[in-house]
Amino acid sequence: MEDLTPRFWEVFWEVFGSLPRQGPGNRASAVKALAMCGELPEQAAVLDLGCGVGGQTLQLAELVSGHITALDSHAPAIESLEQSVVERGLADRITAVVGDMAQPGQDQESFDLVWSEGALYSIGLSNALKVCYELLRPGGYLVFTDAVWRKDNPPAAVKASFDLDYPSMGTLQDDLTALSTCGFELVGNFTLPDEAWWDDFYTPMEARLAELLPQYADDPEATAVLKQVAEEPEMHRRYGEYYAYEFFVARRPL
């Protein structure tokens, strides 16, 4: 996606930056994954990698005690999260930082829980797993979501779409193998339910697109970006059975 123009990213963020989340996920799934972290300390040190505007970070602050460091490489996303943190009086619970998860600038073995929804793939899953392993204390939990193929031979349009953003996307078994190769113990995994794609993500995305398309009617470049973004929920409606988002809960051995 590196050859996309600055204008593309500007319009893209006008859509995505306004959404509660920048990827699929919901509170019920976070609650389910957290319930699998049976030995999390009461005051857990949590790191949310690729937090976006912090949809899941703010939920985590309600669901776990302790401090959350939320990191994303996109400065406007972190500014948005900082604003939400102040508005909700959570400044003592959440620290939002601009950073690269490949070199997160956090102490090794300093977190009880590393959380990441739809973001680890950005630096290659195996590479990201190594980074997470080193950040976790022995016995610490890694909870993340990742897109996986559910069926062989996806339609060309679906394959082409994932090839743009996640060309190395594998199957559930590929991710389980990557976890075990990195030294993690699998606690469990489950597939995100369909509502987790819609409630906080595609439904508000389509509403935002409906708002912006008339505003940009005289701007062919922006209109083209908006139409490209609109293909994603449409693809999910038609071909969602070919891929899934899987929630993984794994543990660095004690």
Ligand SMILES: C[S@@+](CC[C@H](N)C(=O)[O-])C[C@H]1O[C@@H](n2cnc3c(N)ncnc32)[C@H](O)[C@@H]1O
């Ligand atoms: C699909 S979005 C998911 C955001 C959020 N976790 C959510 O589910 O709403 C992926 C996020 O990862 C961030 N990201 C991509 N590469 C990154 C990197 N190397 N370091 C930190 N964040 C990164 C992007 O800026 C984006 O906010």
